[in-house]
Each structure stands twice: as structure tokens, then as C-alpha cells.
Amino acid sequence: MLSYAVFVALMLVTAAVALSFWRLLCGPSMPDRILALDTLYINTIALLVLLGIHLSSALYFEVALIIAVMGFVGTVAACKYLLRGDIIE
Amino acid sequence: MLEIFVSLLILTGAIFTFIGSLGLVRLKDFYTRIHGPTKATTLGVGSLLIASMLYFSSLEEIVSLHEVLVTLFLFITAPVSAHLLTKAALHLGLQSLAKLPGYLVNTRHHEKKVK
Amino acid sequence: MYRLLPHPMLTLILAGIWLLLVNSIHIGQIVLGLLLGWMIPLLTTQFWPERVRIYKPFYLLRFVGIILIDIVQANFTVARLILGNPDRLQPAFVSVPLILKSDLAISFLANVITLTPGTVSAHLSHDRCHLLVHALHVSNTEELVNTIKSRYETPLKEIFEQC
Numbered sequence: 001m002l003s004y005a006v007f008v009a010l011m012l013v014t015a016a017v018a019l020s021f022w023r024l025l026c027g028p029s030m031p032d033r034i035l036a037l038d039t040l041y042i043n044t045i046a047l048l049v050l051l052g053i054h055l056s057s058a059l060y061f062e063v064a065l066i067i068a069v070m071g072f073v074g075t076v077a078a079c080k081y082l083l084r085g086d087i088i089e
Numbered sequence: 090m091l092e093i094f095v096s097l098l099i100l101t102g103a104i105f106t107f108i109g110s111l112g113l114v115r116l117k118d119f120y121t122r123i124h125g126p127t128k129a130t131t132l133g134v135g136s137l138l139i140a141s142m143l144y145f146s147s148l149e150e151i152v153s154l155h156e157v158l159v160t161l162f163l164f165i166t167a168p169v170s171a172h173l174l175t176k177a178a179l180h181l182g183l184q185s186l187a188k189l190p191g192y193l194v195n196t197r198h199h200e201k202k203v204k
Numbered sequence: 205m206y207r208l209l210p211h212p213m214l215t216l217i218l219a220g221i222w223l224l225l226v227n228s229i230h231i232g233q234i235v236l237g238l239l240l241g242w243m244i245p246l247l248t249t250q251f252w253p254e255r256v257r258i259y260k261p262f263y264l265l266r267f268v269g270i271i272l273i274d275i276v277q278a279n280f281t282v283a284r285l286i287l288g289n290p291d292r293l294q295p296a297f298v299s300v301p302l303i304l305k306s307d308l309a310i311s312f313l314a315n316v317i318t319l320t321p322g323t324v325s326a327h328l329s330h331d332r333c334h335l336l337v338h339a340l341h342v343s344n345t346e347e348l349v350n351t352i353k354s355r356y357e358t359p360l361k362e363i364f365e366q367c
Contacts, residue, residue: 002144005096009103009137016110020126023113031178032119038170039113039126042134045159046106049137053099053144058153061141065159072166079173083180105279112286121295123324124282124340131319132279155227168318168325175326175338187295187338 006054013050017043034078041071091147098140105133118186119178127171135160211252215241260363267359274320281322285341293341297326300335300349304357309364310335316356323348 020043024036045064052060112125138156145153179189209215218241219234226233245252258264285293300317304310310332314325317337327336342348 002092002096002099005099009099012103012107016107019107019110019114023122029119029178029181029183031174031181031183032122034177035119035123035126035174036113038174039110039130042126042130042163042167043106043110045163046102046134046137049134049141049156050099050103053141056148058145058149061155061159065162068159068162068166072162072170075170076173079170079177082177083173105283108283108286112282115286116290116293118295120324120326120338121290121293121340123338124322125286127318127324128275128279128282128322129286132276153227155224158221158224164319165315168315171318172314172325175324179327185295185297186293187297189297 003054006050010047010050010054013043013046017047030082031079034075034082037078038071038075041067041075091143095140095144098136098143102133102135102137102140105129105136107133109133119183120175120185120187123171123174127167131163131167134163209242211245213258214245214252217241218244258363259365263359263363267363270355270359271316271320278320278322282340285322294343296339296342296345298323298337298339298342298345298348300337300352302333302335302357303353304361304365305332306364309360312364313357313360316360317352320356323352 017040020036020039024033024040027033027036044067048060048064048067052058052064106129109125109129112129113122116122116125138160142153142156145156215238219237222237222240223229223233302310302313304313310328314328314335317323317325317335322340322342324338325335326338328334329336337348337352339345339348
């Protein structure tokens with residue numbers, strides 16, 4: 001039961017990664033691309049959590065946490081660059 | 090019993106994550122697109138993490154709570170990045186389906202005149 | 205007392221985060237967490253200029269519960285709107301007049317608005333009196349403003365600011 005659910009969920013999240021990758025490649029404007037990148041980070045967290053359940057290993061949690069932190073910092077830095085034209089003032 | 094509950098949570102989470110990314114592709118302008126990832130994806134990842142918490146708690150027979158940290162972090166940071174993205178889009182003057190508020194349009198013209 | 209322990213709440217929160225991070229409640233970890241929670245605010249005092257005061261802690265707990273329920277509801281609404289016909293959406297920019305004054309309360313309100321009812325906070329005007337909000341699908345803008353004001357802003361004012 002659980003392994004089937006994890007399998008279906010992995011397929012759905014992979015499809016989500018593909019959809020946001022499409023937006024990243026052909027998003028018409030810069031904020032669109034940053035938004036797609038932000039969504040990719042969150043999708044990756046979902047993938048890692050699912051992989052952790054699939055392999056019954058709690059090791060992947062730390063990776064997910066670090067991706068969450070780094071993804072947020074990256075999004076904020078990119079937005080700041082768009083707003084001000086500079087990151088460090 | 091717990092296994093069925095965990096499976097249901099995993100499926101709900103994956104479906105919401107998928108819908109969030111689907112919104113990113115389907116909707117027409119940037120300001121509506123931002124709604125998909127900020128909301129659907131947050132709940133999607135949230136329920137996946139709750140499922141992981143229950144699964145590891147039952148597996149190792151000690152309460153595993155550290156997934157709460159990722160959920161908490163996402164719930165705090167997702168609105169902040171959404172706010173900054175919308176602000177950047179307004180600053181760049183992206184096309185919108187909704188009418189842009191007057192005072193923002195005026196300040197942008199003013200900036201152009203100053204330059 | 206104030207110079208030695210500038211932010212007691214922050215100390216407790218940091219200790220809790222440390223315990224969640226190491227995922228154990230061993231006595232040594234509790235001591236280490238409290239030590240970190242004491243030292244980090246002390247070393248970063250200049251980033252915390254004003255003292256946060258919560259006037260009604262039990263209201264805050266009830267408010268967090270209401271928000272959690274609203275988040276789940278809003279997610280179902282947004283999912284339905286995304287799966288529906290995108291041409292039938294009526295997005296709109298709505299300006300919400302604010303009665304909140306403190307920074308923390310305003311940022312709290314902006315975050316709550318983004319997380320809950322099909323809306324994203326977009327811009328705070330320079331005089332901090334209006335919050336621009338983008339709504340995914342709205343038929344009656346006045347009703348939306350009234351909902352935001354009564355459901356989220358009034359409790360936040362009672363929690364963070366003395367009336």
C-alpha cells in the first residue's frame with residue numbers, strides 16, 4: 001500500500017518538476033524564471049522527503065533542510081537584484 | 090491503519106504539489122501565476138512532511154519531530170519570497186490581467202522623466 | 205537583567221529550534237540549546253532594536269489555530285481555481301487601508317494574507333497606511349477588504365498593540 005502510494009507520488013512530483021522546468025526555460029520575464037526556480041526548490045524538497053520514505057532513511061532530511069534555506073536566500077538575492085540592480089549596498 | 094493514513098497524506102501532498110506547478114504553466118499572467126506555487130505547494134510539502142514524521146515515528150518508535158522545522162521554515166519563507174517577487178514584478182512593470190493601481194503607474198512615469 | 209537577557213522569548217524559541225534540529229531531548233542537548241539561545245541574541249543585539257511585546261498570548265494561540273484552518277481551506281479554493289477555466293478568473297489589485305502601526309504586526313498581517321484566502325500581498329505604501337493586495341479571483345472587492353480587516357487585522361491589533 002505504502003510503496004504504491006510513494007511510487008505514484010514520485011511520478012506526480014516528477015511531473016511537477018518537469019512543468020516548472022518548462023516555465024523556467026520559456027518564462028517570458030525575469031520574475032517568472034525566479035518563481036519557477038523557487039517552485040523547483042520546493043519540488044526538490046518534496047522529492048527528497050519521498051525518497052527518504054522510500055528508502056526508510058532519515059538522512060535525506062538534512063539535505064531537504066539545507067535546500068530550503070539556500071533556496072530562500074537565492075530567491076531573495078535574485079529579487080533584490082531585480083529591485084535595486086545590486087545585491088550588496 | 091497508520092499505513093493507510095500515511096499513504097493518503099503522501100498522495101494528497103503529491104497532488105497539491107503537482108497542482109501548484111500546473112498553475113505555474115496554465116495561468117496567463119505573472120500575478121496570477123504566483124498564487125499556485127505559494128499556496129498549493131506549501132500545503133503539498135506540508136502534508137508530505139507530516140506523513141514523513143508519522144512514518145519515521147512508527148519506524149523507530151521514538152517521536153521524530155524534526156520535520157516540523159522544514160514545515161515551519163517553508164510557512165515563514167514562502168510568503169516573504171512571494172511578496173518580494175510581486176514587488177519586483179511591479180517594479181519592472183509586467184503586463185497584468187488586472188488593472189494596475191494608479192499611483193504605481195504614475196511613479197514609474199515620474200522616474201522615467203527624472204532619468 | 206535586560207542587558208544580560210535581552211530577549212527571553214527568543215532564547216526559548218532558539219532552544220526549541222535546536223532541540224528539533226538534533227531531534228532528541230537529552231539533558232545535555234537542552235543545556236546546549238539554552239546556551240545557544242542565550243548567546244545568539246546577545247551577539248546580535250543590534251539586529252533586534254525594539255522589544256516585542258505580546259499583550260494577549262492566548263489570543264495568539266487561537267489566532268494561529270484559525271490561520272491553520274484557513275490555510276487548508278484556501279489551498280482547496282486555489283486548487284479548484286487553477287483546475288478550472290483560466291479565462292474565467294477575475295484577478296484584481298485591492299488596496300487595504302491599515303490601522304496597524306508596528307513593523308512586526310504589519311509583516312505578520314502581510315504573511316497571513318499571502319498564506320490564506322487566494323490573495324498575495326504585493327506592496328506596502330511609503331507612509332505605511334495602505335497594503336496593496338493581489339487577489340486571484342474576486343467578485344466583490346469591498347467584501348474582501350472587510351474580511352481581511354475583521355478576520356485578521358483586528359485580532360493582530362489586539363495581540364501586538366495596546367488599544
